[in-house]
Amino acid sequence: MEDKNKKISEQLKALNEKKGPVNKSLLEYHRENTSKQKKVLDALKEGEKTIPEIASLTGLDAREVLVKIAGLVKYGKLEIIPAKTGYLKYKIVEKK
């Protein structure tokens, strides 16, 4: 395990030397993205909600909420509650 971690740090160090440090705007974008994702998850802690409900609770734009939701559903953190018209609801996947 120690060997593995050492090899990874060496590779990342060599990469940083070759390409320079990670772009600041990329890190900023990632931080913002993570914080918005957390806001969406926090909004859903109190129970299932639609996108407009999450948007008004978090202050995020509805289109951004949809993108965050798409990622959270794809990677197994949220599930969809079906609907025929209007808006779908989303809820946090219970950990088994």
Add this chain to the structure above:
Amino acid sequence: MNGKTEHNCDTLIVGSGIAGMQAALDIGDAGFNVIMVEKSPSIGGKMISLSKVFPTLDCASCITTPKMAASSHHPRVQMMTYTEVKNISKKADGFEALLIKKPRFVIESECISCRKCEEACPVYLEDEFEYGLGVKKAISIPFTNAIPQFPVLDEEKCIRCGACARVCPKDCIDYLQKPEEITVKAKSVIIATGYEITPMDAKKEYGENKLINVISSLQAERLLAPHGPYGKVLRPSDGKIPDSIAYVQCAGSRDESIGVPYCSRVCCMYAIKQAMLLSGSLPLSEITIYYMDIRAFGKGYEQFYNQARAMGINFVKAKVAKISEDSQHNVILRIDRQEEGSKPQEVKHDLVVLSQGLIPSRKEFFGLDVKLNEYGFIDSPAKTFSPALTGIDGLFVAGVASGPKDIPDTIMEAGSAAMEALNYLKTAKIS
């Protein structure tokens, strides 16, 4: 650049859409060796991203996946993915191609496709397989049934946190991997580089790609696909299930002003198909197709069109002069009905799909002196009898690279390109 490698084959196929795969299988089955090169991380081309296909409404992925598996497992077909053909030159004894294999930053021979790296990666990005609608990670396997199932690390978006490498059970993340130069010597070549759709901003009057609820026809395919980006057809501005959806026909074809004066042959049919699928998945929604004339030219296509009419899809003969939006991002179409005495009218829809045309995927073909028609598609000197010929001995063309066509015609032409290549391999004096 990493070391150079050299390969030999009977036929080099550029592109692994349905045209490339079909030609590869036919030539491989006849006992000749094929190298099939694909610039994307997976084979399958556009067809693997479609929802269902007209006019049978077969699931596109269910019929493409077996072809992908067959060509990837074929003993005489070698596939090279995430590899781009840069240049092809004609030599006395065949062709020589220069290829660049892009780094995935994953040691392919070790990877067991467990997806642990993808799960661990904290960086979420727009997913190009979903044409920008869905989300992927900075390291991800391109899509569920991609072949091969290797992840690709996006070096421009990676924040170098090391998480993927730490969880990889096979230690196969290689952050320092370099591109590889490959030379292929081939006796014959088939170009199957396919198409792109006319850009969303081609027509200024249609919102210049700034209207969030005006989407492309390929995005609509993904919304309708079983494993689409949102799990249901939702409009991008707020995730609403759209109550009213419109199609704008000839949104990137039959228009001199954008340099695409020809009919793209498939847009009427794919719009009708998508409308039928929408009326199945959103039975309470109203679906309208604004068209000038419907071109249902193939076998069973007229019946398909009539079936759509019978299902209650509105066909409105009107020219869409302008597309804009209101403050809620509802889409406003300014239409001129093709009826005597009718005045321009504004209509609102929740979601609008542009039925874009097909244009060549490349402006030039690898430095080869191949003749193109006035629209940039490869021109055959014998269109009527031998559409796969290019005018260069040993060089053939298949699929949309030679002009817009549907899947059945693409498959037939790929078979024809394979036959021409086999004939050439058997009769030409090449060592």
